[in-house]
Amino acid sequence: MHIISPGFDVIGLALSMYLEISVTTKPTDTTTTSSSNPLNCTITYSGVGSDSIDLNPANNLITRTALYVLRCHSQRTFPPSTHVHINNPIPLGRGLGSSGAAVVGGVMLGNICGNLSLPKSRLLDFALMVERHPDNVAAALYGGFVGTYLNELNPEDMARKEVPLAEVLPQPAGGEDTGLMPPVPPNDIGHFRRFDWSGELKAVAIIPDFEVSTAKAREVLPQSYSRKDMIFNLQRLALLTTVLSDSPPDPDLIYSAMQDKIHQPYRAGLIPGLTEILQSVTPKSHAGLCGICLSGAGPTILALATANFEKIAETIIARFKQEGIACDWRILEPAEDGTTVTEVPDS
Numbered sequence: 001m002h003i004i005s006p007g008f009d010v011i012g013l014a015l016s017m018y019l020e021i022s023v024t025t026k027p028t029d030t031t032t033t034s035s036s037n038p039l040n041c042t043i044t045y046s047g048v049g050s051d052s053i054d055l056n057p058a059n060n061l062i063t064r065t066a067l068y069v070l071r072c073h074s075q076r077t078f079p080p081s082t083h084v085h086i087n088n089p090i091p092l093g094r095g096l097g098s099s100g101a102a103v104v105g106g107v108m109l110g111n112i113c114g115n116l117s118l119p120k121s122r123l124l125d126f127a128l129m130v131e132r133h134p135d136n137v138a139a140a141l142y143g144g145f146v147g148t149y150l151n152e153l154n155p156e157d158m159a160r161k162e163v164p165l166a167e168v169l170p171q172p173a174g175g176e177d178t179g180l181m182p183p184v185p186p187n188d189i190g191h192f193r194r195f196d197w198s199g200e201l202k203a204v205a206i207i208p209d210f211e212v213s214t215a216k217a218r219e220v221l222p223q224s225y226s227r228k229d230m231i232f233n234l235q236r237l238a239l240l241t242t243v244l245s246d247s248p249p250d251p252d253l254i255y256s257a258m259q260d261k262i263h264q265p266y267r268a269g270l271i272p273g274l275t276e277i278l279q280s281v282t283p284k285s286h287a288g289l290c291g292i293c294l295s296g297a298g299p300t301i302l303a304l305a306t307a308n309f310e311k312i313a314e315t316i317i318a319r320f321k322q323e324g325i326a327c328d329w330r331i332l333e334p335a336e337d338g339t340t341v342t343e344v345p346d347s
């Protein structure tokens with residue numbers, strides 16, 4: 001997925017990179033016993049970041065989120081002999097929403113393993129308890145280009161705006177079950193609407209080979225903003241939600257509606273070359289370019305364009321190279337379907 005400035009924490013775009021989770025409850029490993037595997041779950045993983053993803057189901061973000069959903073429904077473990085295979089092509093810590101996708105995948109996994117039949121609207125509540133960025137999770141769950149908001153929180157919930165997983169799913173070291181009931185999400189925490197997306201616009205993602213953790217990229221943001229900067233963003237955001245559906249797209253209008261003053265300038269210190277890239281790659285310098293922004297919390301750059309995708313990517317890659325940073329790049333399209341479930345009958 002990802003986010004389009006100036007819609008920080010508000011608008012999200014699901015893009016065509018798909019986290020796949022396969023689950024079977026058939027015995028796949030005869031050496032797995034309930035005593036060595038108290039959560040009844042084994043994980044295998046393929047894709048990016050396989051050296052860093054924790055395959056202990058008590059720690060892995062996907063299975064831990066699934067356990068949160070299960071425990072809120074009085075199911076302490078996965079069904080016997082659950083095997084979860086994760087195939088993840090979404091680079092980690094690059095602002096492409098790997099954690100949002102993992103959390104949404106986790107709530108769906110809990111829904112299926114527990115036979116809970118929760119609707120997506122309720123799964124959104126659970127996902128927002130773990131990752132409180134509605135732009136990310138609503139786009140991953142529902143697909144497409146979405147606008148979102150969270151309910152106003154009471155003072156107690158406000159104090160825990162970034163709800164750590166440890167609080168949502170209490171768990172001592174070692175993963176043994178405390179028997180504690182985690183906090184069940186209130187109903188309808190988040191709200192969203194889908195906007196139309198111009199058929200001509202594609203997203204060129206330029207992905208630097210270093211990570212910026214979302215938590216770190218939020219720590220550098222100020223606690224409050226000037227009225228001038230807030231009005232600057234709100235004025236552009238109001239137009240942006242509509243101009244991205246125009247056919248044909250208007251490059252100058254999109255480019256100016258994608259300017260931001262509330263997150264990108266502050267994150268520039270974490271991403272060498274960011275300010276210059278955002279200022280120098282324009283519809284005038286690159287025909288076909290319509291807009292450019294940080295993807296999520298970065299460091300990925302997202303260029304929205306109708307043509308010249310390779311040329312645009314080459315320019316940005318060359319600028320990062322001057323900073324000693326190598327990049328990968330992809331042409332992505334909106335993913336309209338959101339999270340889907342396919343049942344494969346026993347063979």
Ligand SMILES: Nc1ncnc2c1ncn2[C@@H]1O[C@H](COP(=O)(O)OP(=O)(O)O)[C@@H](O)[C@H]1O
Binds near residue numbers: 019102
């Ligand atoms: N498929 C996955 N399985 C397990 N954990 C994941 C997965 N994808 C992401 N994560 C966790 O999320 C972290 C990245 O989250 P974050 O810093 O928010 O960056 P991003 O911009 O990629 O969402 C990873 O380091 C990992 O701990």
Ligand SMILES: N[C@@H](CCOP(=O)(O)O)C(=O)O
Binds near residue numbers: 003097099135214295
């Ligand atoms: N709106 C959030 C989005 C974070 O997304 P991620 O993919 O970087 O985790 C923000 O900009 O902090």
